[in-house]
Amino acid sequence: MKLTHKERIELHGFNNLTKSLSFNMYDICFTRTKEEREAYLNYIDEQYSAERLTQILKDVADIIGAHVLNIASQDFEPAGASVTLLVSEAPVEHAPSEYFEESPGPVVENVVLQLDKSHVTVHTYPEYHPDEGISTFRADIDVSTCGEISPLKALNHLIRSFETDVMIIDYRVRGFTRNKDGYKLFIDHDISSIQNYIPEDIAEQFDMIDVNVYQEHIFHTKCKLREFDLNNYLFGYTKDKLTPDEHIEITERIKLEMDEIFYGKNIVE
Structure with a gap:
């Protein structure tokens, strides 16, 4: 059943559905x-410090229309950060009909809807290969809401807030x-694929596959x-400093890392 601005489901009491988005980027x-x-x-620690991550999550709270009740944030040694926002019900106002359609949400926009018992969290995980060569940074973001709007409307903003090579979205x-x-x-609300919430200019940059249990x-x-x-993907120098063989080797190593993360298995044992 699709919700529109003019036609909504008339509920008995509060909307108790819990909608959970898990967004993992690499x-x-x-x-x-x-x-x-x-x-x-x-x-990475400077680019994705607890302070900057807090602002990203505050923007998410704006998009899903939530009051921030409490913020817990922490930078870790030697690397990584975590932020948790506890958010609560906000006053109900009329939202544009596109907020109930299977389409990308805004980047940052204040739209107030009914929410309760909700939270937004982010945890970061920098890691590296023991023999040098490849370093990987992962951020896990969870947005859980009770109310009308889907947290998928925050996906557009989240993708644009991170430098992303691989995304895993649940x-x-x-x-x-x-x-x-x-x-x-x-x-x-109607949903056939998370892909429909990813803006076209971003979607065309990625190969995407779905595994859905409707x-x-x-x-x-x-x-x-x-x-x-x-x-x-080079740190402290540019590709013109590489030999042709180095260019090929590094490119293949980066592609392999992306493929192994994307398919969830070691391709080279």
């Missing part, structure tokens, strides 16, 4: 020495709510960058 870098690896990790609707006649509703309201999408400029 950024890959080639670091051939210990010094390059340490410089990359320092860059969405699930849990529980049920009731209409005014007592009829149980286990989902209150009858259980479980949706899973994986995205891998199609093409890349090697300069974006």
Whole structure:
């Protein structure tokens, strides 16, 4: 059943459906020495500090229309950060009809809807290969809401907030709510794929696959960058400093790292 601005489901009490978005992004870098690896990790710590992550999550709260009740944030040694926002119900106002359609959400826009018992979290995980060569940064973001709007509307902003080579996105609707006649509703909006919430200019940059269980309201999408400029994966120098053989070798190592993350298995044992 699709919700529109003019026609909404009339509920008996509060909308008790829980909608959960898990967004995992991976950024890959080639670091051939210990010094390059340490410089990359320092860059990541500055780029994605607890302070900046807090602002990203505050923007998400704006998009899903939530009051922030509490913020817990922490930078870690030697690397990484975590932020948790506890958010609560906000006053209900009329929202544009596109907020209930299967389409990308805004980047940052204040739209106030009904929410309760909700949270937004992010945890970061920098890591590296023991023999040098590849360093990987992962950020896990969870947005869980109770109310009308889907947290998938925050996906557009989240993708644009991170440098992403591989994205793993999960969405699930849990529980049920009731209409005014007592009829149980286990989902209150149409969804065929998470891909429909990814803007076209971003989607065209990625290869994407879906694994969906429609009858259980479980949706899973994986995205891998199609093409890349090697300069974006070198730290402290550019590709013109490489020999042709080095250019090929590093490119293949980066592609292999992306493929193994995307497919969830070691391709080279």
